[in-house]
Amino acid sequence: MLKTMKSQIARTLRAVAFAVAATVILPSFAANAAGIEARIIKNPNCGCCTMHGDYLRQHGFDVTITEDENVASLALMAGIPEDLQGCHLTMIDGYAVSGHVPVETILRMLEERPAISAITLPGMPMGSPGMGGIKEAPFEIFSLTDGKVEIYELR
Template structure:
């Protein structure tokens, strides 16, 4: 390897490392002080673990037990077939299910004209669910009863 390639290669690595640290810092800063209100069935433990996951990523999480979580999700614009096992409200958006924090932050940064995002069901390996991830997570955006793929993780 030439001397100049080593010199520029080292600078590139330093620049990439600095960018990664700044990106991670901005992600944490973006979540800091944002309230995440989770509404869950009182008998569901994985929803509490998803709350812990959001806390670990800087969100201020409050959890409310409500046996009518599916009705509340429906009122928030999440149809029955698209619902996860809990509903989270963050900064005017509804998030249904075990949506990864990267997708939540993407939505909060882009501010799309939607009412909700959802990861339907309770897929294994999703944040808070445990187990092995079996396939990429297809996260949908919802607006006026219409669903479309928003993100794949």
């Protein structure tokens, strides 16, 4: 009986610890994006870019959207090769973010402040934020610095 009581107390303490951790960690995650400016540059004919902007707003970013038919050229100037570009370019706190990169990856980058110039999720993968559809494989998100390309995260 004493062993059963100790087990129940241990389970209760773990549940309380989890609840406290969730209360502290989850709100701070959303607060990390509060007030951070995200400037999206998109092609005037693309709607998914606007949906990605809405997604960023839902996570606390202060989003402005500019339309420009030269998104690919601007991404090249930001150091993102054509074959690694997403469909829009977002400038966030000194970094270029190309494509439908998930907010968790963006926040990780902003928190860690790596010595990179950009991150990119190439193309328009289904299931990515703002695209809709069903995610078929982990997203390969790349980092770029001075022409060097590395996998930044699989998400």
